[in-house]
Amino acid sequence: MCLDDARYALRVPEEPDGDVMVQASADSDVGIWVRGVTRRFGTAEALRGIDLSAPYGRITALVGPNGAGKTTLLLILATLLTPTAGQVRVAGLDPVADPDGVRSRTGWMPDALGVYEQLTPREYLAFFAEAYRIEPALVADRVAALLARVHLAEHADQPVHVLSRGQKQRLGLARALVHEPRVLLLDEPAAGLDPRSRSELRDLLRELAASGVAILVSSHILAELEELADRVVFVAEGRTVSEEEIAGVSRFVVSGWRVRALDDAALATALAARGIAPLGITAAGSDLPPMSDVDAAALLASLVGDGVPVIAFGPIGGQLEAAYLALNKERR
Numbered sequence: 001m002c003l004d005d006a007r008y009a010l011r012v013p014e015e016p017d018g019d020v021m022v023q024a025s026a027d028s029d030v031g032i033w034v035r036g037v038t039r040r041f042g043t044a045e046a047l048r049g050i051d052l053s054a055p056y057g058r059i060t061a062l063v064g065p066n067g068a069g070k071t072t073l074l075l076i077l078a079t080l081l082t083p084t085a086g087q088v089r090v091a092g093l094d095p096v097a098d099p100d101g102v103r104s105r106t107g108w109m110p111d112a113l114g115v116y117e118q119l120t121p122r123e124y125l126a127f128f129a130e131a132y133r134i135e136p137a138l139v140a141d142r143v144a145a146l147l148a149r150v151h152l153a154e155h156a157d158q159p160v161h162v163l164s165r166g167q168k169q170r171l172g173l174a175r176a177l178v179h180e181p182r183v184l185l186l187d188e189p190a191a192g193l194d195p196r197s198r199s200e201l202r203d204l205l206r207e208l209a210a211s212g213v214a215i216l217v218s219s220h221i222l223a224e225l226e227e228l229a230d231r232v233v234f235v236a237e238g239r240t241v242s243e244e245e246i247a248g249v250s251r252f253v254v255s256g257w258r259v260r261a262l263d264d265a266a267l268a269t270a271l272a273a274r275g276i277a278p279l280g281i282t283a284a285g286s287d288l289p290p291m292s293d294v295d296a297a298a299l300l301a302s303l304v305g306d307g308v309p310v311i312a313f314g315p316i317g318g319q320l321e322a323a324y325l326a327l328n329k330e331r332r
């Protein structure tokens with residue numbers, strides 16, 4: 001039942017074109033591997049050809065607009081839906097052929113967490129620990145450690161219904177971690193979180209990745225994932241549009257830039273003196289035309305050098321958004 005990754009990988013069919021992702025599948029560094037996955041609901045095609053891989057030790061973002069197919073894909077990876085076609089490996093196992101094996105290695109945090117409101121977080125996690133057949137003698141300690149890890153220790157014995165949205169979200173994450181999975185699937189985990197909860201989520205996911213967990217995290221809000229993820233897979237209309245390292249994304253993108261200064265007039269004068277006409281000026285700042293990272297850095301240095309009191313300077317909408325928009329433009 002429990003095949004080791006290396007042996008299992010030998011059974012992954014070779015692709016005729018010798019694609020790199022096939023090599024990745026034979027490498028035990030890959031926690032999730034998806035190739036050509038489609039899924040129909042009646043006549044509707046939710047997924048039309050998804051390819052992605054999510055290595056161990058990395059946070060991979062699954063990014064796309066509403067309806068792109070993110071939840072459908074995550075449900076397939078979590079063994080809760082079957083693909084219509086294509087190949088899937090999660091922790092080296094096929095979710096259709098070995099759902100129990102996949103579930104024992106995978107933590108799943110759905111977008112809407114169904115919690116039993118009358119239970120306390122401690123009881124809730126103990127219930128799931130038992131469901132995952134954690135040895136009874138270990139349950140209390142495991143649960144206490146998880147509660148501390150997601151900053152819920154002080155609410156451990158209050159009913160779940162008094163928790164805030166962010167606290168319920170963290171309980172959902174603790175539930176996904178109760179059996180120490182090697183692969184973690186999170187559907188829109190940052191939705192509705194305040195900035196502090198979001199940065200705590202980021203720290204926790206970073207720690208998990210550093211301990212070797214493969215993390216796949218979806219969002220339709222690009223800015224949420226930009227700081228969090230190491231890699232990004234863009235999906236639209238059920239297809240993978242692009243799969244990139246985050247560092248690579250910022251390299252090829254030339255986005256617009258937004259600059260804000262304490263003294264609007266001094267900024268306007270300094271820009272005009274450099275022949276730069278803002279594309280728009282709002283309360284958020286002056287939007288400047290696209291320029292390379294190097295040119296933007298030089299402009300910032302020269303504005304500051306001339307005494308313009310700059311308080312903010314950055315790419316408009318973030319690099320991922322610019323990359324995403326650029327990719328969509330290519331497809332048209």
Ligand SMILES: Nc1ncnc2c1ncn2[C@@H]1O[C@H](COP(=O)(O)OP(=O)(O)O)[C@@H](O)[C@H]1O
Pocket residue numbers: 041044045046047064065066067068069070071072073
């Ligand atoms: N159970 C279902 N029955 C019919 N259509 C569905 C079902 N689940 C999802 N879809 C459709 O599949 C597409 C992808 O949905 P979803 O995976 O939820 O996207 P996302 O999570 O990226 O917003 C949407 O067009 C959605 O309406």
Ligand SMILES: [Mg+2]
Pocket residue numbers: 070071072111187
């Ligand atoms: Mg969704």
